[in-house]
Amino acid sequence: MATATNAPAPTLIVSVQRAMRLLETVSSHPDGAPAKQLAREAGLPLPTAYHLLRTLTHEDYLRREKGVFILGDAVERLAIGGALRNRRTTLVDSLAHWRDAIGVPVYFAAYREGEIEIVAVADTPYAPAVAEWADFRETGHAHALGQCLLSQLDEQGRSDHLDRHPVQPVTPCSVRDRRALLERLASKERMQTVVERQEYALGTVCAAIPITAGSGAAAMGISLPLHQEERLFEAVEQLRNAIGGLLGSIAFSISI
Structure with a gap:
């Protein structure tokens, strides 16, 4: 009899995980936070954080105001x-x-x-x-x-x-x-x-x-x-x- 194998691990999209982690980090700062701080708190390399912040801002999930990032209208619509x-x-x-x-x-x-x-x-x-x-x-x-x-x-x-x-x-x-x-x-x-x-x-x-x-x-x-x-x-x-x-x-x- 064949031995049962473990179910395959789910395929995780790392960029989505990182984007969600950034959104969670931004949400913990009601008055916003700069990119370097967000990258550090989210545990992301700064270049990766910059790329994701630009994408999330373009999609209206974030807004950049006076050098800090805050949650955008798309997040509010989801809520x-x-x-x-x-x-x-x-x-x-x-x-x-x-x-x-x-x-x-x-x-x-x-x-x-x-x-x-x-x-x-x-x-x-x-x-x-x-x-x-x-x-x-x-x-x-x-x-x-x-x-x-x-x-x-x-x-x-x-x-x-x-x-x-x-x-x-x-x-x-x-x-x-x-x-x-x-x-x-x-x-x-x-x-x-x-x-x-x-x-x-x-x-x-x-x-x-x-x-x-x-x-x-x-x-x-x-x-x-x-x-x-x-x-x-x-x-x-x-x-x-x-x-x-x-x-x-x-x-x-x-x-x-």
């Missing part, structure tokens, strides 16, 4: 990207928790840069989310999340949105025109729960809860098959009670 992913993961995990606790699909939407955006959805094969058969951004007048977001806008913002996305019936149950939609929104208190029945998808009822997080408009919603409509309001109340624990993630999601 922000990691933070965004972590916070988005927290939001998705929270939605999944309440999906399982309440037994319904849970949605989070925000109004950003003039558009309705479904940021995250948590559902299961046994409680599927509503399929996006018509663009959610263009049909905000027909679904609970969209109506909830539009209700939080001021008159000018709402008018601008409806100019770009005119009200058109999506199903036989949908609001018929702009005037009817505006009358409906005006009849509701600004932070009231919005409920729609079969306006976006036949056989489905939905509810959305407005979220106040800074100056942004956001909403969380749920959906149920029409034959389970009696569960809707209890599920909404369970979600409303849960929202307080999500506000940190929600506020961050509105801002990104």
Whole structure:
């Protein structure tokens, strides 16, 4: 029988290792440090350090100011990207928790840069989310999340949105025109729960809860098959009670 051999050692790219070591060294000096000091602390020959510092500066990972090197914008973008992913993961995990606790699909939407955006959805094969058969951004007048977001806008913002996305019936149950939609929104208190029945998808009822997080408009919603409509309001109340624990993630999601 052949004797098992050790797995081959991974191939290491020395220049990448050295560049990362330099970046770590620069990060330990918030006010920057000169090339000679960085080379010494990173344990690199000075010519090698100079070459890597020039490359990292060219790629915007470092900046040279008054003879010292400091971290550049590319490093900050990497850090922000990691933070965004972590916070988005927290939001998705929270939605999944309440999906399982309440037994319904849970949605989070925000109004950003003039558009309705479904940021995250948590559902299961046994409680599927509503399929996006018509663009959610263009049909905000027909679904609970969209109506909830539009209700939080001021008159000018709402008018601008409806100019770009005119009200058109999506199903036989949908609001018929702009005037009817505006009358409906005006009849509701600004932070009231919005409920729609079969306006976006036949056989489905939905509810959305407005979220106040800074100056942004956001909403969380749920959906149920029409034959389970009696569960809707209890599920909404369970979600409303849960929202307080999500506000940190929600506020961050509105801002990104």
